[in-house]
Amino acid sequence: MIPNPWLNGLVVGGAVLAVLMTLGALASWWERKFSARLQGRVGTTILGPWGILQPFADAAKMIQKEDLIPRDADRVLFYIAPLFPVTLVLGLAAVIPFAGYWADGVWHGAAMVADVDVGVLFVLALSGLMVFPLWMAGWASNNKYSLLAAMRAVAQGVSYEIPMVLAALVPVIASGKLSVTGVIAWQAEHGWIVARLPVVGFLAFVLFYLTSLAEANRIPFDIPEAESELVGGVITEYTGIKSGLFILSEYLHTLVASAVATGMFLGGGHVPGLAGLPIWAQVVISLAAMWFKTLALFVSIYWIRWSWYRFRSDQLMELCWRYLVPGGLGLVASTAVAVSLGWV
Amino acid sequence: MVAQWIPVLVYLSLCAALSVAMFVASALLSVRGRNNTPATFDNYECGEEPDGAAWIRFHPRYYIVALVFVAFDVEAAFLFPWAVNLRGAGWLPLVDMFVFLGILLIGWAYAVRKGAIKWQ
Numbered sequence: 001m002i003p004n005p006w007l008n009g010l011v012v013g014g015a016v017l018a019v020l021m022t023l024g025a026l027a028s029w030w031e032r033k034f035s036a037r038l039q040g041r042v043g044t045t046i047l048g049p050w051g052i053l054q055p056f057a058d059a060a061k062m063i064q065k066e067d068l069i070p071r072d073a074d075r076v077l078f079y080i081a082p083l084f085p086v087t088l089v090l091g092l093a094a095v096i097p098f099a100g101y102w103a104d105g106v107w108h109g110a111a112m113v114a115d116v117d118v119g120v121l122f123v124l125a126l127s128g129l130m131v132f133p134l135w136m137a138g139w140a141s142n143n144k145y146s147l148l149a150a151m152r153a154v155a156q157g158v159s160y161e162i163p164m165v166l167a168a169l170v171p172v173i174a175s176g177k178l179s180v181t182g183v184i185a186w187q188a189e190h191g192w193i194v195a196r197l198p199v200v201g202f203l204a205f206v207l208f209y210l211t212s213l214a215e216a217n218r219i220p221f222d223i224p225e226a227e228s229e230l231v232g233g234v235i236t237e238y239t240g241i242k243s244g245l246f247i248l249s250e251y252l253h254t255l256v257a258s259a260v261a262t263g264m265f266l267g268g269g270h271v272p273g274l275a276g277l278p279i280w281a282q283v284v285i286s287l288a289a290m291w292f293k294t295l296a297l298f299v300s301i302y303w304i305r306w307s308w309y310r311f312r313s314d315q316l317m318e319l320c321w322r323y324l325v326p327g328g329l330g331l332v333a334s335t336a337v338a339v340s341l342g343w344v
Numbered sequence: 345m346v347a348q349w350i351p352v353l354v355y356l357s358l359c360a361a362l363s364v365a366m367f368v369a370s371a372l373l374s375v376r377g378r379n380n381t382p383a384t385f386d387n388y389e390c391g392e393e394p395d396g397a398a399w400i401r402f403h404p405r406y407y408i409v410a411l412v413f414v415a416f417d418v419e420a421a422f423l424f425p426w427a428v429n430l431r432g433a434g435w436l437p438l439v440d441m442f443v444f445l446g447i448l449l450i451g452w453a454y455a456v457r458k459g460a461i462k463w464q
Binding site: 008009012021062072087091139146158172177245317 | 345347348349350351352353354355356358359360362363364366367369370371373374375376377382384385386387388389390394397398399402406409410412413416417420423424427428429430431434435438441442445448449452455456461462
């Protein structure tokens with residue numbers, strides 16, 4: 001952390017932004033290679049080694065494409081909607097410490113844009129806002145596929161936000177902290193949430209992971225963009241870089257959601273055996289550990305995406321309201337009882 | 345307290361600037377069709393001519409989902425201050441919250457019984 005907050009936002013924020021954008025671009029290439037491997041194909045091969053330069057060619061192509069606005073669309077809303085999704089999902093990363101170190105027996109966050117007291121709330125609030133650009137795009141397009149997709153996306157987004165909030169409450173109750181750094185510091189001291197709260201911690205992690213998939217519209221929860229019935233979902237009418245921004249936001253969303261889940265449940269950058277090392281070594285190791293855990297979750301998301309089916313719209317809502325919401329309440333209640341009894 | 349939000353503000357501005365920069369790059373570099381026909385600006389409906397506007401009335405089930413969502417979201421807002429202060433606060437807040445959650449669960453059971461979450 002740089003003492004001057006403006007400079008810190010600019011330098012660390014710029015670095016976080018650069019890393020996330022690079023990884024987001026590489027993710028689109030990696031997914032093509034990975035899905036090809038799963039299906040016995042080769043994937044991209046032409047640009048650069050293993051076709052790794054493909055995303056940059058894609059970006060160049062998208063920027064050059066003609067920018068069409070349908071005659072019947074709501075022009076203003078249609079135009080500004082693609083500005084928001086990438087901004088919002090990148091914004092989620094503002095409160096995540098990507099590294100950390102022990103000093104005076106306390107775990108400190110490092111490589112983070114801001115140590116906000118209410119970081120967990122900030123993350124939940126921003127990811128709740130994600131339904132707005134989708135609805136703006138779907139409504140403004142004046143296209144039936146887009147509108148249907150937007151309605152499904154909003155219904156799914158708001159529904160799965162409830163179990164997500166309930167799952168996020170488990171580490172908050174255990175640590176008594178609302179900042180992501182505070183939650184990670186508690187885990188560094190007492191053990192990661194998945195292991196420290198037997199069963200309950202693991203179930204809360206699974207619930208958070210599932211709801212993150214739903215918020216990012218990934219299989220099995222990608223009915224809002226089911227291409228077999230809704231063409232392109234809310235981006236049906238978008239061309240060029242505008243559809244590109246929506247697609248990029250989904251890669252970034254899964255990436256950032258993996259980082260959030262790592263921080264809340266898997267101890268963030270903490271690994272055993274760091275105490276006593278020089279601070280620079282701790283920061284380097286914890287940075288590597290944070291990205292290792294995050295990318296492991298990220299890989300699992302795409303593994304599921306390419307090997308599973310999607311739920312029907314009604315099954316999706318039924319799963320959320322009938323099982324996940326009461327399940328989440330049960331997890332919150334058991335954590336509260338365990339904390340009050342002094343078990344954790 | 346406000347100062348800790350300054351980096352967030354700077355960072356969010358950077359993120360927004362990135363999206364705007366892509367818009368600007370696209371506006372400067374994108375091609376413009378010379379021979380666009382009226383059909384170029386039609387809405388996409390699988391190649392058919394669009395049949396009326398998409399802005400129609402839609403099913404009330406979405407409205408019911410929104411109602412249930414509001415109830416549970418407000419509850420979640422109440423849970424956060426409670427969750428942060430639970431450790432070492434004794435049994436009273438725990439009992440209070442169980443009563444609160446119990447009332448909410450009755451509402452949930454009512455919604456399920458009435459078929460509010462059924463998607464028929």
